[in-house]
Amino acid sequence: MTFSDWIAEPVNWVFAAIGLAVLFSGFRVVTSKNVVHAALYLVGALAGTAGLFLLMSAEFVAWVLVLVYIGAVIVLFLFGIMITRAPTGLDESLSSDQTAMPALLSAAVFVVMTWASIDAFGTELLATVGEATSTQVIGESLLGRFVIPFEVVSFVLLAALIGGITIARRDLTPVEEEERMSV
Numbered sequence: 205m206t207f208s209d210w211i212a213e214p215v216n217w218v219f220a221a222i223g224l225a226v227l228f229s230g231f232r233v234v235t236s237k238n239v240v241h242a243a244l245y246l247v248g249a250l251a252g253t254a255g256l257f258l259l260m261s262a263e264f265v266a267w268v269l270v271l272v273y274i275g276a277v278i279v280l281f282l283f284g285i286m287i288t289r290a291p292t293g294l295d296e297s298l299s300s301d302q303t304a305m306p307a308l309l310s311a312a313v314f315v316v317m318t319w320a321s322i323d324a325f326g327t328e329l330l331a332t333v334g335e336a337t338s339t340q341v342i343g344e345s346l347l348g349r350f351v352i353p354f355e356v357v358s359f360v361l362l363a364a365l366i367g368g369i370t371i372a373r374r375d376l377t378p379v380e381e382e383e384r385m386s387v
Contacts, residue, residue, distance in 0.1 A: 215259065218259065219256070219259055222252050222255045222256055222259070223252075223256070225248065225252045226248075226249050226252035226253055226256070227314065229245045229246070229248035229249035229252060230245075230249045230310060230314075231307060231310060231311075232245040233245045233246050233249060234306035234307060234309075234310050235306060235307045239285060240282070240285065243278055243281050243282055243285075246278060247274055247278050250269060250270075250273045250274050250278070251270070251274060253269060254266040254267070254269045254270050254274075257269065263339060264339045264342050280365070287369055
């Protein structure tokens with residue numbers, strides 16, 4: 205497949221737009237000096253990745269990514285920042301030298317993964333082998349045979365969340381509160 209054949213397909217335009225958005229968001233995750241902004245860029249990168257899964261007709265994987273990673277992990281990350289009273293402003297201790305290395309590392313990982321994908325698959329088109337597994341079959345499998353482990357994991361996560369809040373939300377003495385405000 206030549207570049208002119210590739211660019212003639214509308215789905216490839218959508219892929220390129222989403223891919224560039226994911227690439228930009230991923231780059232900003234590692235170069236942002238504000239931890240909240242980094243978390244929000246991570247949301248953008250994960251949402252774009254879910255969009256790429258939708259392009260591949262993997263709806264279940266896309267929505268699991270949205271629900272689990274964006275809906276749970278990022279929200280817990282932001283709650284963790286708020287609960288621990290971590291400073292959310294710009295970190296002036298980060299110099300441009302400290303942000304250049306993660307940016308170069310993420311670019312290098314992108315280049316290596318792109319090269320490995322092209323080397324492994326080349327210009328080979330994806331072949332559809334029958335129909336994809338429906339979301340209903342996956343859901344019935346998870347909530348039928350694996351319902352007990354699924355529920356146990358949810359209680360373990362709930363206990364970890366309550367424990368984290370209990371540990372992080374200890375009341376500060378007036379001296380500790382004053383020291384925290386002066387920093």
